[in-house]
Amino acid sequence: MTTDPEDAQDASRRLAVRRLTLTDFRCYPFLRLEADPRPVVLTGANGAGKTNLLEALSFLTPGRGMRRATLSEVARREAQDGAPWAVAAVLDGPGGPVEIGTGREPGSERRTVRIGGSPAKARELDGIASALWLTPAMDRLFTEGAGGRRRFLDRLVFGQDHGHAAAAAAYEHAMRERTRLLKAGGGDAAWLTALEDAMARHGATMAAARNAAVARLDAACAEAVGPFPAARLALAGEVEGWTAEGGAAAAEDRLRAALFRARARDEAAGAATIGPHRTDLAVRHAGRDLPAGQCSTGEQKAVLVSIVLAQARVRTALSGLAPLLLLDEVAAHLDATRRAALYDVLSGLNAQSWMTGTDERTFESFGERAQYFRVESATVVKNDFLPTDEHR
Incomplete structure (x- = not known):
């Protein structure tokens, strides 16, 4: 050759x-x-x-x-x-x-x-x-629960914003500690307030990073490559919506207040019922104007490949x-x-x-x-x- x-x-x-x-x-x-x-x-x-x-x-x-x-x-x-x-x-x-x-x-x-x-x-x-990867388990990404899509989303965000992983880890830690404290009857009110403040700060940071990353990726996915379908991406999450409306600082304040109001509900549920840990990634097949989960198995795989190729282009443009x-x-x-x-x-x-x-x-x-x-x-x-x- x-x-x-x-x-x-x-x-x-x-x-x-x-x-x-x-x-x-x-x-x-x-x-x-x-x-x-x-x-x-x-x-x-x-x-x-x-x-x-x-x-x-x-x-x-x-x-x-x-x-x-x-x-x-x-x-x-x-x-x-x-x-x-x-x-x-x-x-x-x-x-x-x-x-x-x-x-x-x-x-x-x-x-x-x-x-x-x-x-x-x-x-x-x-x-x-x-590195970016596709595995057979990801073929079910659009039809199974939101947890898998959220993990997929956060890997994409980390590829564009290296600080995202640290913010997500800090948020998860504060959320676990808050849940533990609520299960024990609330404990120290000042400590509970401090944990909610940490969740609000890191949660708003996560939401802003997700919004920015998905905006870039949605623009890249709109450009179909060959026979791979154009995809449209959006976030379904309250904190991301607040951040898009009024900025990260306003979203932080709203999340802090929402966590305070939800203490009794979260104690009964044994988990935080509001926050970016509940966000979902919504993906549509643009050409058919259908949610990806309603497309055929082959079309879902093609949409997934299209997203990964778009992410590769975005990461290359951002980092070289x-x-x-x-x-x-x-x-x-x-x-x-x-x-x-x-x-x-x-x-x-x-x-x-x-x-x-x-x-x-x-x-x-x-x-x-x-x-x-x-x-x-x-x-x-x-x-x-x-x-x-x-x-x-």
Whole structure:
């Protein structure tokens, strides 16, 4: 395969994983995988270990990874209790090659992070690599409860506003303490007021960040890419509405007052009945003017792909760093036309994408634009792809 010099220069600017090393992670005792900047296709039977590779990559960003697992849950089952695990990678990024790694300290639930061989904080990873992912569980995002959509929303917001995670964590902590205090009969009134003040401050900050992020994403989603439908996004939440009407300061005051009035109700309910923890993300298929949850399974998957691609564009515009795309069983529920269009888009991104599937034939339209690996029983072997007549 020949490479145009300009294409090679573009490739050198992409965010790409050039080497991935796993030690005692999920089903892998040890693995070292070498890759080039092209999209990576991982095929194999169910249970072979394909998704575990995507999850390992997701741990190279802040947070609990694409499965929201604890550190002990991702340790290899055959390893001793408390055994360490590690994920390391060599990345090609805008600043050149960099080594990053993360893992579990022996006998603890403490996560370690190293950047360029030196200890670092998990939040520092976001300045080097970011990732977006789609998993089969997310295929039900539009038809199941609001909790999943809210977690999806907040991951999108964090990708645009790094302070959002801290505000959300502070809000959740204050809310839990308030609920505990109310269940105990109210306790110290001054402490209860202080907790409600914290919920109001951090809740208004969360709402403002969500409003800004969804506005950007809605504008990006309105631009349909190829056969992927334009989507319209909106927030269904009182605090976000107050923030849009009068600003964050006014929303903070309204939430503080609402929490005070709701004390008796929340004590009876055993939970806070008002606040941004109850917000939902409303998504519509713009072309059909229907809620996404009322569309066909294939259309819902296409809308979800459209949102992820739009978020990739927004994040790149804001930070200058395109995110890795981790797409588990992405071809499921997509027809051949949309699969081919997706592969065209992924081939043109300034960041690597990693995809899994059980059938190599669903990736044929990638041709030589991608690299192919076969996963079998926690071993990974590179495949030589023979182009179809269409790509010869």
